[in-house]
Amino acid sequence: MNLQHNCDVLIIGSGAAGLSLALHLAQHADVVILSKSRINAGSTYYAQGGIAAVFDENDTVDSHVQDTLIAGAGLCEEDAVRYTAENAKECLNWLIGQGVDFDKEKDENGNDKYHLTREGGHSHRRILHAADATGQEIQTTLVERVKRHSRIRIFERYNAVDLIRATDGDKPCIGAYIWNRNTEKVESIYAQKTVLATGGASKVYQYTSNPDVASGDGIAMAWRAGCRVANMEFNQFHPTCLYHPEAGTFLLTEALRGEGAILRRPNGSRFMPDFDERAELAPRDIVARAIDFEMKRLGADCMYLDISHKEPAFIKSHFPTIYEKTRQLGIDITKNPMPVVPAAHYTCGGVMVDKNSQTDTKNLYAIGEVAYTGLHGANRMASNSLLECLVFARAAALEIEQTLDSKHRYLKLPAWDESRVTNSDEEVVIQHNWHELRLFMWDYVGIVRTNNRLQRAMNRVELLQKEIDEYYRNFRVSNNLLELRNLVQVAELIIRCAMQRKESRGLHYTLDYPNMLETTSPTVLKPEKYSANS
Known part of the structure; x- marks a missing residue:
């Protein structure tokens, strides 16, 4: 019990x-x-x-x-x-x-x-x-x-x-x-x-x-x-995450651009005015796509965010966390730009x-x-x-x-049954599936999408779901297994929604449908329609 x-x-x-x-x-x-x-x-x-x-x-x-x-x-x-x-x-x-x-x-x-x-x-x-x-x-x-x-x-x-x-x-x-x-x-x-x-x-x-x-x-x-x-x-990719092998997932706040930071190419030239009249203050989807475009066009690993033209005292007082973090990594943002890449940020x-x-x-x-x-x-x-x-x-x-019912009585819940499962001796399966999932989601369902990429992602998700479901039924749960089970389900939902939207709008940009439709509505999925997969 x-x-x-x-x-x-x-x-x-x-x-x-x-x-x-x-x-x-x-x-x-x-x-x-x-x-x-x-x-x-x-x-x-x-x-x-x-x-x-x-x-x-x-x-x-x-x-x-x-x-x-x-x-x-x-x-x-x-x-x-x-x-x-x-x-x-x-x-x-x-x-x-x-x-x-x-x-x-x-x-x-x-x-x-x-x-x-x-x-x-x-x-x-x-x-x-x-x-x-x-x-x-x-x-x-x-x-x-x-x-x-x-x-x-x-x-x-x-x-x-x-x-x-x-x-x-x-x-x-x-x-x-x-x-x-x-x-x-x-x-x-x-x-x-x-x-x-x-x-x-x-x-x-x-x-x-x-x-x-x-x-x-x-x-x-x-x-x-x-x-x-x-x-x-609609997965939001934050335009400016610090690009550094020791930075982990360190975010460079939007407020930097709000206070005048400029995005630059590796050669120092500014590029956001070429993409939007609001330049660095354009919404995140536009800025993220612009950075992604320039990185791919130039074959560059990153772009650069520069606030060094502001007074050092201003930078240190307004952005003390960022100043200290980058200083530890050998970057003085009062003098030099910060290397940045987009990263998945918000659902x-x-x-x-x-x-x-x-x-x-x-x-x-x-x-x-x-x-x-x-x-x-x-x-x-x-x-x-x-x-x-x-x-x-x-x-x-x-x-x-x-x-709320103040006189409500607690009910006895059905017991969790793990009488037919064993401890896993194949944790490597979880790790392999974990890395595969995150990599093909980045490559195929990322900032820029196509019908072919989405279909490739769906094919792989369906195979992973079968493997993970079998694993879940036969072995005791663990943190990695629970998270992987949930992530592969969410990946399927992301892909299905992306396949249904036959236009480019906001954070969803597809080369097959580059324009916005005149009328649109939210993409809604109902579990009963996909009961075999849920």
Whole structure:
């Protein structure tokens, strides 16, 4: 018999979305936060740029809405965009109330005001930030608050394996099977409400700015639980990741370009004005494609991002994290440009939810990068991601508070059955499949696509799915196996969505259909249509 835990609300994921939701709900419910690694290991902690909201009296919500719609290339859902922009300031003030310390400056009267920066796609300065380590400030502040709350339990080093649905009525979600990485045993947890806050799926690509935990777990689990997904073809490639053998996945924030950094070829010439009148401040899809084009045209390993024309004191005060990281690698950014390449960064599609963050499965919610809210369309605008986490976490909290049953009794969950499996003696199979998957996704389903490339990718995904499914049925679970199982499922969803879109729009660019259609709609996949593969 496996160990069973019980709670009112299970939150799978420990980034900005999950932590803020837990703090909203802890007055009304017993909450468990499931963190796959240490609690600070998710994408939020590594976010550099900031959060978009209208704090400048010369800025407007309408302007924020229009900028987002333009960046989304005609595929945003305007009501979701407006809801997010209208609630941005209130959610940011809540975050400030939790203790998050955004950078300030003096106004003309000597009074403190928030320092606002500008990033690609924005027509105004509206990005609140904490130097160039905004995510770290938010994550550490919220973690401190969560750890002090008596009604919140944190389960670190636990993988969610699969969601559990009741077998009667409308088959609501009643919890999840979870794998304890400390004991290497599968346990279960019962919850009235379960919330996916697992982040994105950029680890499906060979080169990514994301931490290792971003393996599409929530999207895959929701799909297996019967939820629709949408717009999975729109994978955002951040234009500027540091290109250095010792840099790992170090991101160079959009705010560098917002503060005047210039993209240059290896010979020092500037190239972004050749691609877009907004130059370095064009949306990320345009900048990433321009860098990719120049690298391929010139046969170059990278392009260069140069902010050395700014005063050294300005660079060190605005970008201390980047300055220190690059200095350790032998690059003085006050004097020299930084080598950069694009890398998979953000999953714009995800699990379909309504405005309360409810999925197709009763009592199952999704918030943050794992969800498709309609906000991002075909291309996420910079600094709208952490904002989406906060706004839709609050929306989910309001819905959950109203529907929790204070007299609810915990149910006994079906036990996890591993009586017919053994310990694996072929871990090399997982490693081989892992590398193969990420490599062909990068080559065939990356920044530039074709019909032939997509079909090649699908052929390989189908073979991998058979191998992984057989492996999963015969051997005990492990972290690598669980992540690989989820990643190959997410890869299939990305490819299927990309095959359905017969145009180039935003982050989806295909040589076979280089133009945008006059009318378009989100790409929606339903599990029942692909039941043999799900």
